Amino acid sequence: MIIKEMAELEKPRERLLNNGKENLSNEEIIAIVLRTGTKEISSKMLATKILSKFKNISELRNANISNLTTIKGMGKIKSIELIAAIELGKRVYETIPNIYKKYENVNKIYEGFKDLIKDEKQENFFALYFDTKQNLIDYKLLFKGTLNVTTVHPRDIFKEAFLLNAASFIIIHNHPSGDPLPSKPDVDLTNQINTISKIMGINFLDHIIIGQDKYFSFYEESRNK
Numbered sequence: 001m002i003i004k005e006m007a008e009l010e011k012p013r014e015r016l017l018n019n020g021k022e023n024l025s026n027e028e029i030i031a032i033v034l035r036t037g038t039k040e041i042s043s044k045m046l047a048t049k050i051l052s053k054f055k056n057i058s059e060l061r062n063a064n065i066s067n068l069t070t071i072k073g074m075g076k077i078k079s080i081e082l083i084a085a086i087e088l089g090k091r092v093y094e095t096i097p098n099i100y101k102k103y104e105n106v107n108k109i110y111e112g113f114k115d116l117i118k119d120e121k122q123e124n125f126f127a128l129y130f131d132t133k134q135n136l137i138d139y140k141l142l143f144k145g146t147l148n149v150t151t152v153h154p155r156d157i158f159k160e161a162f163l164l165n166a167a168s169f170i171i172i173h174n175h176p177s178g179d180p181l182p183s184k185p186d187v188d189l190t191n192q193i194n195t196i197s198k199i200m201g202i203n204f205l206d207h208i209i210i211g212q213d214k215y216f217s218f219y220e221e222s223r224n225k
Helices: 012-020 027-032 043-053 056-064 077-093 106-117 154-163 183-201 218-222
Strands: 122-130 136-144 170-174 203-210 213-216
Touching: 012 027, 027 043, 027 077, 043 056, 043 077, 056 077, 077 136, 106 122, 106 213, 122 154, 136 154, 136 183, 154 170, 183 203, 203 218, 213 218
Parallel strands: 170 203
Antiparallel strands: 122 136, 122 170, 203 213
16 A cells, blocks of 8 residues: 555654654654655555664664665665665764763763764764863864774864863774774874873863773773873
8 A cells, every 4th residue: 555545644744743753653754754655665664674674773873775775665865865864863963961061080971972982883083172160061073984094183183172262171982893992093192182282281181982882091091000
């Protein structure tokens, strides 16, 4: 049964208007993104086929052109539109919870960021900027690199610090391998930023590396020596 034959209130768009977005199923939300189905199946049935391709809804983050176009009814255009919608949703919710409005300890920073970047296939490099009372001013995703390769320029870290009039900052990135132990480039970068921060008069609080269910903190490591 194609979507035109469905009862008016059963159409995903109408259900969103009448019942609210929270009451839509995963299939219905995907159907809205797809907009139309094919001659053979409705957009909602196509959405069901897409979800059956993945273990659960969260696995859609790994959707790409190759695996979506293997689904009958999903051409390149529909695949691109769905991938773009997934990426947009990800960016909208890339935010730090209220718990991070003030820097208290490394573990709290880790707890907030682990779900944000632990499954990323690329390295994501963030800088968090604080005022004199260690209240969070803002945070920036400064770099996103290919697997295990991130080009980091300290000048960009400090440029944002000056623009925000920050008194201190933390840098944080993930290791897609899952092992949070720092590489030699990580150590070299940390030493370089530490030297520059002393010259610039901006306090460098920590460099945190997130792996799979664990982290490494240069600050904690230095205190344990």
